[in-house]
Amino acid sequence: MNNRRAQIVDAATVLISERGYQSTSVDDVIRHSGLSGKSHFYHYFKSKEELGYEVLNRSFERFTERGLAILREPMIDPLDRLGLFIDSLVTSMAARNCKGGSPFGNLAAEMADAHEGFRAKIDLVFERWASQIQSLLWEARPRLVDGVDAARMSRFIIATLEGATLMSRVKKDIALMEGIAADLKRFVFFHVREGAQ
Amino acid sequence: MNNRRAQIVDAATVLISERGYQSTSVDDVIRHSGLSGKSHFYHYFKSKEELGYEVLNRSFERFTERGLAILREPMIDPLDRLGLFIDSLVTSMAARNCKGGSPFGNLAAEMADAHEGFRAKIDLVFERWASQIQSLLWEARPRLVDGVDAARMSRFIIATLEGATLMSRVKKDIALMEGIAADLKRFVFFHVREGAQ
DNA sequence: TGACTTTCGGACTGCATGGTCCGACTATGG
């Protein structure tokens, strides 16, 4: 991706994360990326929708590099990795003073029923996220009690994290998310075999 | 509240739940409530914002009457009530074919960072919801192990439910929410004293 | 240098948006 296009996506990412997709106008993005005007923008993107898709893609790429990568660290115990991953989301949220929240959850809430293209792409994001957690849980299998449904648990984890992000955004208090994160980790550890802790 | 005003709020509630607040125009609401035009609408509401607040208030009132009331049913065991409450949200979501989701979570995702008025009102909604669950957990105290932090747990429950609602909306499959709901109930039952089940 | 490509810039389009102003019509009560 060339520089100007990336610049536009970066500006849009920040704006959309704070205001939402619909309340972020193309003119807003133009102003924040230092473009001269509409035709400049439309040289790089066919439409606002295309920009939105790109913002979503880039957000998930970044999330994969910085967040989900923790789930795949080979030298750390799987369940410790999961804990670190959860902590990383809390840290990230704290660093942003509880603003912005999750790009995926925000877009989902705003667009899921009204825009099939976005709904499908966000579904894919959640699926990929879930499969990463599933793999980790599969790897941790010897330490977990029998009967753990990894697919189900991975979706539980994501739901709780998305909800926690949302609520801390409303409350503007990272302690809320910290508490939920701690309980989520406890939920996972309820499934660890006795004597395997 | 008089009939016309209620009619407008009802129409707005449906529209906002599917499209979001920003993507629902006053003209949309006018068309769906059978008003003649803008001035008719502005006779009843000072602004779109006032309508939005009213939609939020009404949504929480309804939630309180139909959902949270389950948490206060005197003839049923507290933890059973909690399970019934969780099930009621799943049933409600299924009845809507996974559309709409939570009015509170949706509005939060869309408006929390960008509109302080909405953020504060939604915060209040979550607080009231949490205090209902806290009361129930307090009542269930003899059956729970020592050290249960009711405030924290109530927020965990809400976060997970909000996240589950959101994800099932994206997936358009109620089985997803059913799985998360089942795990949420299990999370609560992990805190029940042995021999008290 | 000239032809072509890429990037940038300005003016414009048609429509949508939240909201205003004023008057007509209907309902109410003395």
Added chain:
DNA sequence: CCATAGTCGGACCATGCAGTCCGAAAGTCA
């Protein structure tokens, strides 16, 4: 009946919105 209050309706306002069209400027390459 008349005055008042409530409801309804139409035209309008200023601005915002996503997107189009065309040309100018800058970059690239033979």
